[in-house]
Amino acid sequence: MAAERMVVVGGDAAGMSAASQARRLKGPDELEIIAFERGHFASYSACGIPYWVAGDVRSRDELVARTPHEHAERGIDLRMRTEVRELDVSGRRVLAHDLETGEESWTGYDKLVLATGASPLRPRLPGIDAPGVHGVQTLGDGQELLDTLARAKGRHAVVVGAGYIGVEMAEALVRHGYEVTVLHRDEQPMSTLDPDMGRLVHDAMTGMGITVVGGAAVTEIRTGPGGRVRAVATAHGEYPADVVVLGMGVRPRTELAEAAGLPLGRSGGLLTDLSLRVRGHEDIWAGGDCVEVWDLVSGSMRHIALGTHANKHGQIIGANVGGDYATFPGVVGTAVSKVCDLEIARTGLRERDALAVGLQFVAVTAESTSRAGYYPDAQPMTVKMIAERRTGRLLGVQIVGREGAGKRVDVAAVALTAKLTVEQMTALDLGYAPPFSPVWDPVLVAARKAAKKLREAR
Amino acid sequence: MAAERMVVVGGDAAGMSAASQARRLKGPDELEIIAFERGHFASYSACGIPYWVAGDVRSRDELVARTPHEHAERGIDLRMRTEVRELDVSGRRVLAHDLETGEESWTGYDKLVLATGASPLRPRLPGIDAPGVHGVQTLGDGQELLDTLARAKGRHAVVVGAGYIGVEMAEALVRHGYEVTVLHRDEQPMSTLDPDMGRLVHDAMTGMGITVVGGAAVTEIRTGPGGRVRAVATAHGEYPADVVVLGMGVRPRTELAEAAGLPLGRSGGLLTDLSLRVRGHEDIWAGGDCVEVWDLVSGSMRHIALGTHANKHGQIIGANVGGDYATFPGVVGTAVSKVCDLEIARTGLRERDALAVGLQFVAVTAESTSRAGYYPDAQPMTVKMIAERRTGRLLGVQIVGREGAGKRVDVAAVALTAKLTVEQMTALDLGYAPPFSPVWDPVLVAARKAAKKLREAR
Numbered sequence: 001m002a003a004e005r006m007v008v009v010g011g012d013a014a015g016m017s018a019a020s021q022a023r024r025l026k027g028p029d030e031l032e033i034i035a036f037e038r039g040h041f042a043s044y045s046a047c048g049i050p051y052w053v054a055g056d057v058r059s060r061d062e063l064v065a066r067t068p069h070e071h072a073e074r075g076i077d078l079r080m081r082t083e084v085r086e087l088d089v090s091g092r093r094v095l096a097h098d099l100e101t102g103e104e105s106w107t108g109y110d111k112l113v114l115a116t117g118a119s120p121l122r123p124r125l126p127g128i129d130a131p132g133v134h135g136v137q138t139l140g141d142g143q144e145l146l147d148t149l150a151r152a153k154g155r156h157a158v159v160v161g162a163g164y165i166g167v168e169m170a171e172a173l174v175r176h177g178y179e180v181t182v183l184h185r186d187e188q189p190m191s192t193l194d195p196d197m198g199r200l201v202h203d204a205m206t207g208m209g210i211t212v213v214g215g216a217a218v219t220e221i222r223t224g225p226g227g228r229v230r231a232v233a234t235a236h237g238e239y240p241a242d243v244v245v246l247g248m249g250v251r252p253r254t255e256l257a258e259a260a261g262l263p264l265g266r267s268g269g270l271l272t273d274l275s276l277r278v279r280g281h282e283d284i285w286a287g288g289d290c291v292e293v294w295d296l297v298s299g300s301m302r303h304i305a306l307g308t309h310a311n312k313h314g315q316i317i318g319a320n321v322g323g324d325y326a327t328f329p330g331v332v333g334t335a336v337s338k339v340c341d342l343e344i345a346r347t348g349l350r351e352r353d354a355l356a357v358g359l360q361f362v363a364v365t366a367e368s369t370s371r372a373g374y375y376p377d378a379q380p381m382t383v384k385m386i387a388e389r390r391t392g393r394l395l396g397v398q399i400v401g402r403e404g405a406g407k408r409v410d411v412a413a414v415a416l417t418a419k420l421t422v423e424q425m426t427a428l429d430l431g432y433a434p435p436f437s438p439v440w441d442p443v444l445v446a447a448r449k450a451a452k453k454l455r456e457a458r
Numbered sequence: 459m460a461a462e463r464m465v466v467v468g469g470d471a472a473g474m475s476a477a478s479q480a481r482r483l484k485g486p487d488e489l490e491i492i493a494f495e496r497g498h499f500a501s502y503s504a505c506g507i508p509y510w511v512a513g514d515v516r517s518r519d520e521l522v523a524r525t526p527h528e529h530a531e532r533g534i535d536l537r538m539r540t541e542v543r544e545l546d547v548s549g550r551r552v553l554a555h556d557l558e559t560g561e562e563s564w565t566g567y568d569k570l571v572l573a574t575g576a577s578p579l580r581p582r583l584p585g586i587d588a589p590g591v592h593g594v595q596t597l598g599d600g601q602e603l604l605d606t607l608a609r610a611k612g613r614h615a616v617v618v619g620a621g622y623i624g625v626e627m628a629e630a631l632v633r634h635g636y637e638v639t640v641l642h643r644d645e646q647p648m649s650t651l652d653p654d655m656g657r658l659v660h661d662a663m664t665g666m667g668i669t670v671v672g673g674a675a676v677t678e679i680r681t682g683p684g685g686r687v688r689a690v691a692t693a694h695g696e697y698p699a700d701v702v703v704l705g706m707g708v709r710p711r712t713e714l715a716e717a718a719g720l721p722l723g724r725s726g727g728l729l730t731d732l733s734l735r736v737r738g739h740e741d742i743w744a745g746g747d748c749v750e751v752w753d754l755v756s757g758s759m760r761h762i763a764l765g766t767h768a769n770k771h772g773q774i775i776g777a778n779v780g781g782d783y784a785t786f787p788g789v790v791g792t793a794v795s796k797v798c799d800l801e802i803a804r805t806g807l808r809e810r811d812a813l814a815v816g817l818q819f820v821a822v823t824a825e826s827t828s829r830a831g832y833y834p835d836a837q838p839m840t841v842k843m844i845a846e847r848r849t850g851r852l853l854g855v856q857i858v859g860r861e862g863a864g865k866r867v868d869v870a871a872v873a874l875t876a877k878l879t880v881e882q883m884t885a886l887d888l889g890y891a892p893p894f895s896p897v898w899d900p901v902l903v904a905a906r907k908a909a910k911k912l913r914e915a916r
Contacts, residue, residue: 411868436794
């Protein structure tokens, strides 16, 4: 039997994990694997870019999990700087464009994996392409920003957007000695949290010397001599800037799939079944930042761009393409981040998410510490917990604190997956010793408070 | 109506939590509360003693959550240095002995709470009562040890026992500049882990300059001039000792209950129902280190002396005595500890526990890191995972690593509570960002390995 051919579009986490997993299951005699990547780098940790820029990670190469050469050694033909520009579903082939030579050619597939990732939102504002304005989506972006920082010797940095990338880049720029202003459009930074918890992030960042301006929609990037960025303007003011970093979020990169008639969801991500097969297409899979995922808490499809999901997707797609069987049951919406020593975490639904899907709830906020109060370096932590009013089921948790706060969200992530009630959570047998936790873990403190409020609300 | 009287025997975590919670629900007009404590201190964190001895906690007072005076202000009559020596169940009264005056008197109760704690195991060896030999069960013990350390200016310390207290005390003595030898009877230290994981603890402690000797049953404490400790002897050798700390485990302190005919389990702990009412006794509750608890994983009763359970028990008993309703569903056996920068955690069943209750299983061990490999201070960590062979249900997790390792056990604790399979765990949506975790959290790495081994074992 002639070898089947697996074609992968997009050579980062989801795509190359899929290729690698399929290769583990089937050798080159059984399965030919060709992967197309339009960029200069593949198989890298985009999540690591802020830490590379900050100086925590010394070299770009450390972010690369596997080079094209290493893939080749494992029988994966990864073609760099090659963009897939057309997908012919009925002809089972893709049109690849070599960005170096300009050559184009069709490649047939038996199994296709779409792992085209996400595009950064970059509004068409005056000056947005000026020198000194940077995204941080790719390793190339990171290198360009580092080059600017090395050259600019500036004093003022503006970060546009106050989500994960925004706050992480604010820290990176502080570490480079800049006076940093973060402009964002919402009431509070970190809009993946409820505003009351976002307020804590605002206050902590302000305490670090970062200027955080909410309700600030950027209207223009103003340039100075040589066309370089000079300032960022909003309706309410102008903020001097020697360098600007854009962290305004992303959307699924699905133009190729859309043109081919593949099904997209409300946020523009590809729709798949639980095996990550594109709905209605037997031989096409999709995963990573270009798909929508099932949210187990709200019972709806969402777009979440996150490396850990992309890696899981890749494994699952690779297993299925390789003739094994695996499914992706969905997410609960866990995310964790930090800005300097502030740790920020969330999982499940915010108040507005619960309202949007018709769930009534109680919400509580509990103050606690990371360790026993008498133990050195016990750090304050705030845990917000949301529970469904009638059933008491946990709906979401948000945590803002210092060292030791963030990963506590994992307890809630598992509880959401298992659909535990907050009453059940009050009895959870969590690890306790004075260096690790107060005798009542902060998550338990919040659960007790939520359970009490629920009883009173009945 | 005349006030009911609640009598509490034992003034530490379980007893005083029960008293406080009952007081929150019922004022002094409705409920009189009398608590007897035979020691000099009440409401303190015994778990904090090793850190106080180590110097992490500056003063004894920091370990005291609430003084007798503070209890009195809240209408709780806490009688210190008063030992309850007899329980007359049919007469609903206890005989209290004032250890200062020698006076004895009977006190009647409507509701009785037994929170008599645990006794340290202290074998009747020659020399065991010599000056320089210390337990670390009470604040008084801790003070005596600190006095010895201040006076002795010795060089050699021997810790007998390599459980939580033993390894924590080893660290404390290292911090005081002693050359520390830990003698223990098992194959490896930390027998709450499987030996393969205990071996990692042995190696790490050895790397810290601590001498760890297994298979070492102490036969004698040898004394020198003035009757002070000079050495610890085993069948195989003699270990010089200027100070000896005993950490040989505890057993439930239930002599009072036993004499009164209350039901005890196989490990000597009181047996209660889920509301923590002593079985067969309508008006007697028991909690904390003197009871056995239901193990949700093995389906059997166990004795686990741990402050976090004692506090939960106290809350639940207080709620029930106060006329509210609460239950303690059981434990999964979570514990976490550290010795210097080594973190040690476990939950659920060890291999031998699974075998003892007739469960067949697969066990895997996975190496990972606390953060993304490229992130500074990513620390190695070993996760062992045990899953039932037929159903794939998680049975237990053990973790040995450095900073960031220990509290990861909480994910497994929740998964055990919810009876998740390791296959389900492979898809858990745990918090990911490079400073917090590799893209595959170490628990997920272990779950994937366990799930794979299970599939192969079928």
